Every structure is written in structure tokens, then in C-alpha cells.
Amino acid sequence: MTIFPFTEATPIQFQQPLPRTSDVVIIGGGVIGVTTALFLARRNVSVTLLEKGRIAAEQSSRNWGWIRQQGRDADELPIVIEAQRLWRQLAQECGEDIGLKQTGVTYLARTDKEMAGFAKFLKIAQAHGVDTRLLDQGELASLIPAMSRLFKGAMITPSDMRAEPW
Ligand SMILES: Cc1cc2nc3c(=O)[nH]c(=O)nc-3n(C[C@H](O)[C@H](O)[C@H](O)COP(=O)(O)OP(=O)(O)OC[C@H]3O[C@@H](n4cnc5c(N)ncnc54)[C@H](O)[C@@H]3O)c2cc1C
Structure with missing residues (x-):
């Protein structure tokens, strides 16, 4: 049974009981430790995962859950593209609903300077085949008709995803 929030x-x-020997010992049962253990175990490497409290009870279960390509550094982007592939695979393998959804991510710009920053990322995204695009004021108004404030425009990456952290 999963109980959230953890207390x-x-x-x-x-x-x-702890095993007498282990090829690898991982300290920390957050998303990094648990997935490292999973991928090692799949390669038949024996792993011991040590957690001082409860598995996933710290930051990994209470972040915002975004699996976001948008706005990434050029060196980070290929890693997130691979992460998206792995999250899709995990969602199928887990055997329970991990809340994975392709919601897209939208950033709004108040100034031309912010729009220029978005245009810089657009080039990085296009170089990696990511579906990011810029929206002008009219396109943004169609996307979010109820918005009361006026923005210069926006950047959207429809393929960005979110999973439920806990
Ligand atoms: C507000 C906020 C929002 C975020 N939003 C996002 C987001 O939208 N998308 C995203 O990808 N990332 C997001 N992050 C980042 C993400 O939460 C972290 O990168 C991720 O959870 C780190 O995982 P971790 O396994 O390294 O750490 P943790 O989840 O903190 O796990 C570390 C584990 O180590 C254990 N531990 C520590 N010391 C010891 C010890 N001595 N012995 C045994 N166990 C020990 C702890 O108990 C803990 O369980 C966000 C972060 C914050 C703060």
C-alpha cells in the first residue's frame, strides 16, 4: 500500500537483512538511487540500496513532476529527450499508473527580451527535432482565452510531459 504524504x-x-556482499552499494532511495539500482539490476549487477528513512519520502516525491525539454541548455537537451523515452518505458513497465501525461509546457513572455531568449532556445530545440514553437499575442490569446493580462507572446513545447512524483 502506498501512503502519501510520508510521515x-x-x-x-x-x-x-543486508546481503553479505554486493557489487554496488547505493546510498539514498530517491529517484536517482532507485533508478540507478533498477538499471544496474537489469544488467545483473547485484545492488544494495540503503535508505535512512523511507523510499522516495524526500524531494523525489514532492517536486513538481515536470519532464521538461523546454528551456534546457544545449548539452542537457539530449539527456531530457532520452529521459522522456525512459519515462514512457517505465510507465509501461511499472504495472501501475504513474500519472505520466503529455501536457506540454508553455512559458509566457512579458518583454521582447524574454521573447528573444525564447528564440535562442528555439534554435537549440530545432537542432534536436523538438517540437518547440513561439506564439505571438494572437496565438497565445487563442491558446488561453481567459487570460486577463497581456503578454508579448509565449514559447510552447507540446511534447513535454509530467509524471506524478509520489
Ligand atoms: C521545488 C522543487 C521542484 C522541483 N521540480 C522538479 C520537476 O518538476 N522536475 C524534475 O525533474 N525535477 C524537479 N526537481 C528536482 C528533483 O526533485 C530532484 O532533482 C530529485 O528529486 C533528486 O533526487 P535524488 O534521488 O537525488 O534526491 P532525494 O529524493 O532527496 O533522495 C535522496 C535520498 O537519500 C537519502 N539519504 C540521504 N542521506 C542518507 C544517508 N546518509 N544514508 C541513507 N540514505 C540517505 C534521503 O533520505 C533521501 O531519501 C524539483 C526540486 C524542487 C526543490
Whole structure:
């Protein structure tokens, strides 16, 4: 049973005796430790995952959940593209709903300077085949008709995703 939010009263679920030997010992059962353990185990590497509290009970279960390509540094973007592929794969393999949705991400610009920043990222996105595009005022108004404030425009990446952190 999954209990969220985690508290001191949340039962500790995994407390098997420690193995005598292990190829790899990972300290920390957040998303980084758990997925590292998963990928090593798939390669038949024996792994011990040590968590001082409860699995995923710290930052990994309470972030905003975005799996975002938009606005990334040029060197980061290929990593996020690969992360998207892995999240889709995890969603199929997990056997339960991890809340993965392709919602897209939109950034709004108040100034021309912000729009110029978006245009810089657009070039990076296009070089990697990512579907980012810029919206002018009219396109933004069609996308969010109820918006009361006037913005210069926006940048949108429809393929960006979100998963449920907990
Ligand atoms: C406000 C906010 C919003 C965010 N939004 C996003 C987002 O939208 N998308 C995104 O991708 N990222 C987001 N992040 C970043 C994301 O949450 C982190 O990058 C990620 O959770 C880090 O995972 P982790 O496994 O390294 O750390 P953690 O989840 O913190 O896990 C570390 C684990 O190590 C354990 N530990 C620590 N010391 C020891 C020890 N000595 N012995 C044993 N165990 C130990 C802890 O108990 C903990 O469980 C956000 C971060 C913040 C702060």
C-alpha cells in the first residue's frame, strides 16, 4: 500500500537483512538511487540500496513532476529527450499508473527580451527535432482565452510531459 504524504508514522516497508556482499552499494532511495539500482539490476549487477528513512519520502516525491525539454541548455537537451523515452518505458513497465501525461509546457513572455531568449532556445530545440514553437499575442490569446493580462507572446513545447512524483 502506498501512503502519501510520508510521515514518521509511515511504516518502513523494506527492511530485509543486508546481503553479505554486493557489487554496488547505493546510498539514498530517491529517484536517482532507485533508478540507478533498477538499471544496474537489469544488467545483473547485484545492488544494495540503503535508505535512512523511507523510499522516495524526500524531494523525489514532492517536486513538481515536470519532464521538461523546454528551456534546457544545449548539452542537457539530449539527456531530457532520452529521459522522456525512459519515462514512457517505465510507465509501461511499472504495472501501475504513474500519472505520466503529455501536457506540454508553455512559458509566457512579458518583454521582447524574454521573447528573444525564447528564440535562442528555439534554435537549440530545432537542432534536436523538438517540437518547440513561439506564439505571438494572437496565438497565445487563442491558446488561453481567459487570460486577463497581456503578454508579448509565449514559447510552447507540446511534447513535454509530467509524471506524478509520489
Ligand atoms: C521545488 C522543487 C521542484 C522541483 N521540480 C522538479 C520537476 O518538476 N522536475 C524534475 O525533474 N525535477 C524537479 N526537481 C528536482 C528533483 O526533485 C530532484 O532533482 C530529485 O528529486 C533528486 O533526487 P535524488 O534521488 O537525488 O534526491 P532525494 O529524493 O532527496 O533522495 C535522496 C535520498 O537519500 C537519502 N539519504 C540521504 N542521506 C542518507 C544517508 N546518509 N544514508 C541513507 N540514505 C540517505 C534521503 O533520505 C533521501 O531519501 C524539483 C526540486 C524542487 C526543490
